[in-house]
Amino acid sequence: MSEIDLDKSEIRDLNATLHSVDGKKGEKSFKVVNPNGKHNIAVGVDGQLDITIEGHAGHYVGGMNKHANITVTGNAGAGLAENIMSGVVRVKGNSSQYTGATGRGGLIVVEGDAAARCGISMKGVDIVVGGNVGHMCAFLGQSGNIVVCGDAGDAFGDSIFELNLFVQGEVKSLGTDCEEKEMDAEKLAILTGLLERSEIKADPNKFKVYGPGRNLYNFKIDNAVL
C-alpha cells in the first residue's frame, strides 16, 4: 500500500499518481491521509485501484470515477462522485449536496445522510444512503436506482424518467409526476441486491418503491398558460 499525505503533497500530484497506474500491474492500493476537507481528491481515476481517504474530504471527491473502489472514512463535501462511470465510492459519514450528480454507472454508498439534490440528473448510477436524503433527491434523473434507508425530503423524485426510488422511512413530499409503485419481484430483487452490495443492513420488505408516473414524456396543451 502506498500512503500519500496531503499535508505534504498537492492534490494535483496525488491525482497524477492515481492516473499513472491502472491497477493491473504496479501499485494497486492507496491510502490518503490528512484530507482536511480538500477538494478534488481522487478525481478522474481510471484504474482498478483501492483508495482509502482517511478523514473528511471536500468537494467532488471521486468525481468521474471509473473502475476504482474509493472509500472516505469521514464526511464528503458537495458533488461526491459527480458523473461517476463505474466502480464504487463509499462514504462512511455524511455527504453534502448533489451526491452522484449525472452519474452514469457504478455504485455510491453514503452510510450517513446525503444532503439536497442527491442523484440529480443521474443517468444509470446506483446510490444507497444509510440515513436520510435532503430535498429534490433524484430530480430529473433518467435511469438507475436510489435506496434511502431513512427519510426523504421535499419534492422527492421530481420530474424523473425511469428510476426506482426505494425508501424505508417517510417521504416528506413527492415531486411532480413521482408516485408510489408496486414492489414486484423484479424491483425487490434490485433492492435486495443493492443492500447486499452496499453492505448496509436493512430489511428489503420494509421499503416502499416510487417511480415516474410517465405523464411528462409528452407535451400537454392543458398545461400551457395561454
Add this chain to the structure above:
Amino acid sequence: MCGIVGLFIKNPALEAELGLHLSNMLVEMTERGPDSAGIAVYDGGATEGEVRITVLSTDPDYSWEQFKKEVREVFGESSKIEMNSSHAVLTLQAEARTVQGWLHHNHPELYMTSSGTNITIFKEMGLPVDVISRFGIEGMRGSHALGHTRMATESAVTTSASHPFSTGVDLCLVHNGSMSNHNRLRRRLQYHGVEFQTENDTEVAAGYLTWRLQEGDTLDEALERGFDELDGFYTFAVGTHDGFAVVKDPIGAKPAILAESDDWVAMASEFRAIATLPGVESAKIWEPEPARVYSWFRN
C-alpha cells in the same frame, strides 16, 4: 461565490485565541473570494454608558488628527480614539444615535462599519491574508467573530461594499449568495426608518434583521420571517451582542458546514476552514438544513 466563517467561543479560556482561529479559518477560504475581506469581532469593549463606533476612510491621506480633535471637542476629552490602519475605533460617552447623526452631518466622507458596545468591524479590499495582517486580527480576543471573503457579483468591489454589514447596534451579517428583491425591500425598509450606506444587496438583509429586531422579534423569529421576505440565494452568518446564528435559504444552494465542540461553535462555507480548529477531531460536524435557524447565545 464568497467565503464566510464564524466562530463562537463557549469556553472563556479560548477567548484570547479568537482572532487567531478566525484568521486561520478565513485564510482557508481565500479561493472563494479574493476581492476583499472583512472581520467582525465581539469583544465586549465598551462599558456602561459608552458606545463604540468604527469608521473608515478610503483616503490614505485623510487628516485623522483634525477628526480626533473635533471628536474630543464634541464628545469630551475622555473620548478614546484608537487608529487601526484605515479605521478608527471610537469609544465615547454618548448614545449611538447621537454619534451616528453627528458623523452623518459632519463627516459624510467617513463610512461607519459598526456601532454598538461589543462589536468592531474591519474591512478592506485585498486578500484575506493581507487584510488580517493589516488590522492585526490574529491578536484580537473576544467571544465571537465573523469573517467574509468576497467575490463580488451584485455590486462594485469597494471597501464599503465589503462584508460584514452592520445596520443596527451590535448586529452584523455576512452573506454568501445574492439577493433578488433588495432594491424594493431597501425602499420599504427606508420607509420604516432603516438607513443604508451603500447599494449593496447584503446590507439590505442586515437592514431587514435590524428592523425586525427593533419591532420586537427575537433573532430566531426575524430569521424565520426572512425565509418568506428575503428572496434570493443565501447562507447567512449573523452576530448580535450575545448571539450567533446561521441560516440557509429554503432552496439551500449555497454551502455551509457547522461544527460544535465543548469549546466552540464554528461555521464555514467549507469544512476545510473548520479543519484548522483545535479539537475538531472530536467535534460534531453537520450540514445545516435549508430554511432552519441555528443559533447560540452567551449565558
